[in-house]
Amino acid sequence: MTLVSGRPTVAGIDLERATIPELQRAMDSGPLTSAELTGFYLDRIRLLDPRLHAVITTNPDAPRLAAESDDRRRARRMLGILDGIPVLLKDNIDTADRQRTTAGSFALAGSRPAADAHLVERLRAAGAVILGKTNLSEWANFRDRRSSSGWSAIGGQAGNPYVLDRNTCGSSSGSAAAIAANLATVAVGTETNGSIVTAAGANGVVGVKPSIGLVSRSGVVPISVVQDTAGPMARTVTDAAILLAVLNGPDSGDPSTSDSPARPDYLRFLDPAALHGKRIGLWDPTGGTSPETLAEFARAVDLLESSGATTVEVTIPGLDVVGRTELPSMLHEFKHGINEYLAATPGEHPADLAGLIEFNKANADVEMGFFGQELFEEAQATSGDLTEPAYLSMRAEATGAARRGLDDTLRAHRLDAIVAPTNAPAWKTTLGRGDDYRFGSSAPAAVSGYANITVPMGFVGPLPVGLSIMAGRYSEPTILALAYAFEQAARARRPPEFLPSC
Known part of the structure; x- marks a missing residue:
């Protein structure tokens, strides 16, 4: 196997190119086992993560889970397409095993969740190998206005695999960096506003921010009961679609999932010709702050049009209202949600938000x-x-403005989806000075609770930038199809080089 020099390979398989279906075929035919794939990733984490700080902990049970999957395969009792596939989880997702769930903070070092998060239950039922927990912006970047994305007290500062002194962006930073660096096949991130898509865009991978209600939030350390969701992060749209199908499902512990559509196979929507005949809105949220990103966006628009799409320039109204009301709403929701989470979670930790504040002062x-x-x-x-x-009035203003902005724009121009640049090239991390975001395109989908996906769009120098594709609630089949068609036409992703600086 090749760990660092050249492309990562195991059993002759190029893991940069291999999708989950291809890995499954290799395991079915014999050149590869889940134990070998899991061992490869664990070795790669040991070798590379001291430079990346993308993984907080590896699961001591991962080798056993992989061996059990291999036993099922030999007995022809496979649990599905994710059986035997190593998956990393953001470390704000509960697991009732020998791993901790810390949200990156020493305040939760003694926390011992009594049950797996609902999405983890679904992964285990599908036979996935829970490989470990990824680093994140501490408390999912909801502690201070001058925080650094990708930093946590437990995990340190995550580095961007493309240029190590550049930021990983988004609070799902470790999940994105780990997948970019090929430390697992797929990962699960979480988003309240931008934490999946901006991290994925800055690290050159695919990230899906699902519609609220598609994936249960039970067992996920909360920020906003209205906007929080978990979602897939992967190197390809194919793998993201497979992971989303497993994560998707109703949960009695999360009322938002009561009308969740059952779509166990998103692969059937993936069509390389999906852009043909579609009407796509073009939204520029950059405000002129990143001309290099806009140049890549212009090339992406040319590709959309050459693939048969009709494009229409649009603006999304109401974002001033969203900007004024979203954070105040989330402050209320966070206090309520974190107090509830702490009260329900066994182990030694502060009892409530007031206790967390005192813990931070004492430490x-x-x-x-x-x-x-x-x-x-x-x-x-x-x-x-x-x-x-x-x-309630403030939250209704925020969510209502975001939904009207997207719904009215999609309707007025008869659009199938809206596309926008996901991110500017990642900035150099400067701890203590806060993040240097130039622009964001995540808010309309995040605050409305609608679907959003980012797919690699191109590069500014050595740094990747992404293309976001958003549409209405439960429009995942549409955005996955469009993202797949763009991905197949653009072939924009390339492996990271782990440059020290640029």
Whole structure:
């Protein structure tokens, strides 16, 4: 096997190119086993992660899970297309095993979830090998306004595999960096606003922010009961579609999933000709801040049109309202949600948000060496619960404006989807100074609760930039199909080079 020099290969298989169906065929025919694939990734994590800080912990049970999958294969009792496939989880997703769930904070080092998150239950039922937990922006980037994406007290600062001193963006930073660096086949991230798509875009991988209600949030450390979701991160749209099909499903513990559509096979929607005859809205959210990204976007638009799509320039109204009301709404939701999560989670940890604030003060040397906890304190200062009329009015404004903005734009121009640049090239990480986001395109889909996917679009120098494709609620079949067609035409992804700087 080849770990670092050249392309990552195991049993003669190029893991940069191989999709899950191809890995399954190799395991069926004999050149590859789940144990060998899992061992390869564990070795690669040991070799590469000291430079990346993308993985907080590996699962001591992963070799056993892989061996059990190989036993099922020999007995012809496979559990599905994800059986035997190594999956990494963002470390704000509960597992009731020998791994911790910390959200990157030492405050949860003694936390011991009593049950797997619902999505982890689904992964285990599908035979996936839970490989480990990925680093993240501590508390999913909801602790301070000057936080650094990809930094947590437990995991340190995650590095971008393309240029190591550049930021990983988004709070699903470790999941994105790990998949870019081929430390697992696929990973699960979470998003409240941008945490999947911006991290995926900056690390040159595919990220799906599902519609709210498609994937259960039970057992995920919360920020917003209205906007939180988990979703797939992968090197290809094919693998993201396979993972989404396993994550998708109703959960009695999460009422938002009560009308979740059962679509166990998203692969059937993947068509290289899917762009032909479609009407696509072109949205430029950059405000002129990233001409290099816009140049890549222009090339992507040419490709959309040459693939048979009709494009229409659009603007999305109401984003000023979203910008004014989203964060105040989330401050209320975070206090309520984190207090509820802590009360329900066994182990030694602070009892509530007030306790977390005091923990950080008492452990400021490890927790607050680079930035503080302004958002924690603002959330703690909110009053009332989530039935307060003032909160409900503010949340209705935020969600309503985002939904009207997307719905009206899609309807007025008879669009199948809207595309936009996902990210500018990643900035150089400067701990203590906060993030240097130039623009974002995640808010309309995030705040409305609608579907969004990012797919590699191109490069600015050595740094990847992504193309976001968004549409209405439960439009995953449409956006996956369009992303697949673009991916097959563009072939924009290339492996990272682990450059020290640029």
